[in-house]
Amino acid sequence: MHATPDASPPDPRRPPPRFNAARHCLEANARERGTKPALILVGDGARSEVLTFADLDRAVRGVAAGLLAAGLTPGDRVMIRMGNDADYAVVYFAALAAGLVAQPSSPQLTAGEAAFLLQDAGAAAVVAADECALDPEACRCRLVLRPADIARLKAGPPLERYADTAADDPAYLVYTSGTTSRPKGVLHAHRTVWGRRPMHDDWLGLREDDVVLHAGTMNWTYTLGVGMQDPWARGATTVLYNGRRDPAVWPALIARHRATLFAAVPSLYRQILKYSDLAAHDLSSLRHGITAGEALSPQLLAEWRAATGTPLYEALGMSEISTYISSSPRVPVKPGSPGRPQTGRRVAILPVEGEPEPLAPGETGLLAIHRSDPGLMLGYWNRPDEEAAVMRGEWFTGGDLAELDADGYVWFHGRNDDVMNAFGYRVSPNEVEGALIGHPDVQEVAVAERAVREDVRVIAAYVVPKPGRAPDPDDLLAWCADRLAAYKCPKTVVFLDALPRTPNGKVQRKRLAAEQP
Template identity: 75%
Template sequence: MIRPDAPPPARFNAARHCLAENARLRPDKTALIMAGAEDGAFHLTFAEADRAVRGIAAGLLALGLRRGDRVMIRMGNEADYVLVYFGALAAGLVALPSSPQLTPAEAAFLMENSGAAVVVTGAGHRLDPAEAEGRIVLGPSEIAAMKRADPVADYADTAADDPATLVYTSGTTSRPKGVLHAHRAIWGRRPMHAHWLGLTEADVMLHAGTMNWTYTLGVGITDPWACGATSVLYDGPRDPAVWPALIARHGATLFAAVPSLYRQILKYADLSAHDLSRLRHGCTAGEALPAELLDAWTAATGKPLYEALGMSEVSTYVSSGPTIPVKPGSPGKPQPGRRVAILPVDGPDEPLPEGETGLLAIHRTEPGLMLGYWNRPEEEAAVLRGEWFAGGDLASLDGDGYLWFHGRNDDLMNALGYRVSPNEVEGVVGGHPAVAEVGVTELAVRPDLKVIAAFVVLKPGEEADGPSILAWCAERLAGYKCPREVRFLDALPRTANGKVQRKRLADQPVAA
C-alpha cells in the first residue's frame, strides 16, 4: 500500500494512472455515465475509455504535434470532452480546458496566449477556420474517426514534472493567466481521496459542474477514475430539482456541487420523493459553506456535507471529511501530508502562531502545486515566498488545527466558484460609450451570496441605462464574469494617489 502523501514516481503519466490499470482489472465496469433529464444515459466502460483515449492520442500525434504542444478543448458537457482531455495527456501533449460560455474574443485570447496548436470543438461550438488563425480545428466527426482508428500501444513515457494541463484563471491584470500543471498534479490529489471525499472503488460520484471547470475535471472524473470508481455527469437542463432524481436513478454514493446549488436543491426539489439511501455524503467547494446551510442540508437529508478549500494552482488541500470532523464555519484542516502555514502579509517568511491572520501558504514540495504561470514570471514571483507558495488568501489556524478563511489580500472576486479579476470586467464595462469611469467589486445581496456589481460614472450628458451596460457585457464576457447589478455614482472613491478603492464602492451614495 502506497501512502497517500508519498512522492510521485519519477516517470508518471496522468492518463495512464487513471485508465491503464482500470482497463486491465475492471474492463467492463462503467467508468462514465452522461446522464440526461430523462432515464436514458450514455455509458462508457473503462476498456472503452482506455481504447478511445489511446485512439485520440494516436490521432493527435498523426497531425504532427510534438511533446508539450497545447490542445484547446472548446466543448460542452459531452463524453468526448473527457476523452480528448485524457487523449492529449496520453500523447504527452498539454490539454487546455476552456468554457463554452467564453465569447469569441475571450476564446481568441486563450488561443493566442497559449499558442494552441489544435482547437477541438464539440456539438454546438463550431469554430470558423478563419477565427482559428491557421490552427488545426477538429470537430465531432474527426474525433469520432480517431476513436475508431488504431490506438497508440501505450501511454506517453512522461516525467512526473512534464507539463500536462493549462488552465486559465483570473490574475491581477485585465487578462486571465494560464496556470500550468504537471502530470504529478493528479498524484497530488491522493490525500483528498480519503480525507475529503472518502472515495473508494465501490463509489458512484455524481458531480453537478461543467467539464471545463477544474473542480469537475478533478473531483467529478479524475478522482473517481484514479480509484476505479464510476463518474456520473449531467448534460441536461439546469433545473435544481433534477439532482435528487439523478442521485436516486444512478445510485450515487457521493454528490459534489457548490454551496449555492445545495441551497437551491433545498428550496426547489422534493427530497422526500426520491430514494437517497445510497448517498453517503455531499462534497462542496468553490464557495464558503455557511453554517446555517450545513445545518439545513443535514436536517433535510440526514447526510453529512464536507467542505474543501483550494485554488486553481494547487487544487483542494484543506477539508473536512470522513477522517476530519466538521467544525461549522471552517472548511476543515490541512489534509494529512500537506505542509500548510500562515505567513505574515509583510515581513519574513516565518509561519505565524495559531490564531494570527496572514497569508495561507503551502510548501513548494507539494506535488499538486502548479509548475508556474504561463509566460507571467512577474505574477509567479509575487506568490513565491521562500519555501512557500502563497496565493493571496487570508486565513488563520486555531488551536485544533482548523483553518478559518478571512477573505483575499487582493481584489479578486469569487463568482459561482470562479475567480474573476475586477480589472477584466472593468475593461469591458469601461468600453461602453456612455461610461466615463467604472469600478467593479463583489456586492453582498444576502449573507451567503455575493454578486459582481459595476459602479459607473457616466460621461456628461449620458443617461443612466443599466440594462444597456449589462447587455454590452453579455456580448463580451462569459456569463459568470458579467455584472449582475449596475449602480451609478457621481465619483469613484480613490486613494490620495488616485487608485480606485474597490472596497469602498458599495458604501458610496448613488448619483442623483
C-alpha cells in the same frame, strides 16, 4: 517553478519519476475493471450514455494516436472548446495520454475571449464543438478538429501505450482570472494527479465502490478533478449531467443512479433546498455531499443536514494547487471553517509582508503551502513576474488571508487582492471593467462583489456615466454578455456620481459594496 526541492531525501508522497496522469487513471482500470461503468453521462429524461473503463481507455488511446498522426508533438497545447459531453473527457485524457498538454476552456467564452487564450497559450490545435464559434484569424495555421473528426479518431488505430512522460512534464494548462485584466495560464505537471491523493481520504472519503455525481461542467477543474480524475484513480464510477439546469433534477439523479457522493458548490445546495422536494426521492444511498468553490455557511450546513440527514464536507483550494484544506468523514466539521490541512500537506500562515516565518496559531496572514507539494503547479504560463510574486522563500502563497486555530483548523478572512468569487469561478474585476469601459456611455467603472443575502454574493458594476448620458442598466448588462462569459458578467448595475478613491487615486472596492442600487 518546480515543486521538487533540491537535495531533499526521497518523499513517499511523490510519484515515480516516470508517470503519466492518464495512464494512472485509466490503464489498470481497463485491465481489471473493463466492464465497469467509468462515466455515465445523463441528459434530459431517461437518456444516458455509458462508457465502461474499457470503452474509455480505447477511445482515449484512439484520439491520442490520431492527434500525434496529425502532426502534433509532445508538449504541444491542445485547446478544448466543447460542450458538456463525453468527448470532452476523451479529448482531455487523450492529450495527456499522447504527451501533449490539454488546455480546457469554457464553451461560454466569446470568440474573442477564446482567441486570446488560444494565442496566449500558443496552442497548436483546437478541438471545438460545432456550435462553438472560432475566430478565423486566431485559428490560422492551427489544427482545428470538430466532433466528426473526433469520432473518426476514436475509431482509428489506438495508441499502443501511454506516453512515457516524466512526473514533472507539463500535462494541462488552465486559465484563471488574476489581478490583471487578462486571464493567466496555470501550468500543471502529470504529478498533479498523484498530488491529489491526500484529498481522497481527507475530503472525499472516496472508495472503489462509490458512484460520484458531480454537478459541474467538464471544462471546470473542480469537475475534471473531483468528477473524473479522483474517482477513476480509485476505480469508482462518475455520473455527470448535461441536461437543462434545474435544481430539482439533482435529488432525482441521486436516487436514480444510487449516488453515494454528490459534489457541487454551496449555492447549488442552497437552490436544491429551496426548489426541490427532497422527500419525494430516495436518498438513502448518499453518504455525504462535498463542496468547494465558495465558502460554506454554517446555516446552509445545518439546513442540509436537517433536510437530508447527511453531512457536507467542505474544501478550500485554488487553480494552482487544487484543494488542500478540508473536512471529511475522518476530519470533524467545525462550522465556518473549511477544515484542516490534508495529511502530508505542509501549510503555514505567513506575514503579509516581511520574512516568510510562519505565524503562531490565532494570527492572521497569508495562507501558504510548501513548494515541495506534488500537487503544486509548475508555474504561470509566460508570467515570470507574477510567478515570482506568489513565492515566499519555500512557500507558495495564493493571496488568501487566514488563520490557524489551536486544533489546526483554517479560518478564512478573504483575499489579499481584489479577485472575486462568482459561484465558484474566480473573476478578475479588471477584466470585467475592461469590457464595460468600452461602452460609449461609460465614463468610469469599478466592479466588486456585493452581498445580496448573508451567504450570497454577486458581481456588481459601479458605473459613472459620461456627462449628459443616461445608460440603461439592461443595455450595459447586454454589452457585457456579448464580450464576457456568463459567469463573469455583472448581475446588477449601480450608478454613481464618482467612484470612492484613496488619496492616491486607488478605487476603494470595499466601500463600493456599501453602495445600494
